[in-house]
Amino acid sequence: MATPPSLSPISPPSPPNTTTTAPPSSLPNNTAPPTPPVTNNSDPVADSPNGTFANLLPPPPPPRSVESLPPGTLAGLIVGVGLGALIVLIGAGIFVIFYRRRKKKLANNYSGAAPQGVDPQHWQQSVPQITVLPKPTPPPGITPHLYNSVEPPSTSTSLGSEKPSNASPSPVVAMGHSLGTFTYEDLAMATDNFTDSNLIGQGGFGYVHKGVLKDGKVVAIKQLKVGSGQGEREFQAEVDIISRVHHRHLVSLVGYCIVGVQRLLVYDFVPNDTLEFHLHGKDRPVMNWSTRMKIALGAAKGLAYLHEDCKPKIIHRDIKAANILLDESFEARLADFGLAKYSLDTDTHVSTRVMGTFGYMAPEYASSGKLTEKSDVFSFGVVLLEMITGYRPVDKIQRSLMIA
Structure with a gap:
């Protein structure tokens, strides 16, 4: 009986020889240098079973992502935007309020408010108004004329440049100042046609008569001289100045009358x-x-x-x-x-x-x-x-x- 052959231990196969044959020491002069071996750019992990080369390279950078804000910062940003919007709204509201108040104040100033620094009870002023008087019957002995009146004085918001104007009279009365306008007939009736019994004064300016208006008010009526340039200037000055001031120790001007060449002023008696x-x-x-x-x-x-x-x-x-x-x-x-x-x-x-x-x-x-x-x-x-x-x-x- 034949004895079975003994099995020798199996050794692992030897690794393949990776030794690269060196190039020949000498080449013919006309021979081009050999082409370098193609480098394999594949991942070293694939070439190395144990990943030795992979451990030697730095890890690839993580993919970039949008950084999220911390919750506290985001809440603060929202609150800040809300407060900013609220402040803008409040500012706009304050602006509107002050604008309306200023507009109302200006309107009051033009309707008779006292200027700064003056006691309101001692000051009367309003916007000059344009009034066209109805044409009354001229007084006896006076030829009818077109209505003449004085030019309104030059004015400013501070009243700083107001002076009586020396310009020629214009056909429109522009003497507002909260004064009443009277017809010649009204004043003639009040003074009983300017009789001497009602004469209470006279001078270079003209005559002053006592009169009683239709409402029972007792007045003094100054009738300026006709055709006098000085009388015209005095009339302008009286209306311009006295109509703007009021004080217990100043005589108050009630109104005036302009008809033809006649100029009359009506005062408190x-x-x-x-x-x-x-x-x-x-x-x-x-x-x-x-x-x-x-x-x-x-x-x-x-x-x-x-x-x-x-x-x-x-x-x-x-x-x-x-x-x-x-x-x-x-x-x-x-x-x-x-x-x-x-x-x-x-x-x-x-x-x-x-x-x-x-x-x-x-x-x-x-x-x-x-x-x-x-x-x-x-x-x-x-x-x-x-x-x-x-x-x-x-x-x-x-x-x-x-x-x-």
């Missing part, structure tokens, strides 16, 4: 005549010192209002005893603003033609024509001296002795 009448009137009782002091104080308050409270200040230019009216209680009221002038705070003086009453005028104004509020103060000082002494500034009986 002050019943107790003038200071001149009580000082120098024939057979008048002597005023006691307390009454004189009361009159002086009231006139001083009215003058101070013109100089300090009105913007621009108003220079009366004709302060005298005859222009200080008295009521039943001997309260003084300044009157007759036909020569008054505006003066800006920036003006050192106003150059003008010398006008006023001899004996009351300041000497520097009479010599130079440079008008300031101090000219009124000088005239008021003459009035005080007249009240103390009882003498006129120029007294013919006392040999024209000027006490000023």
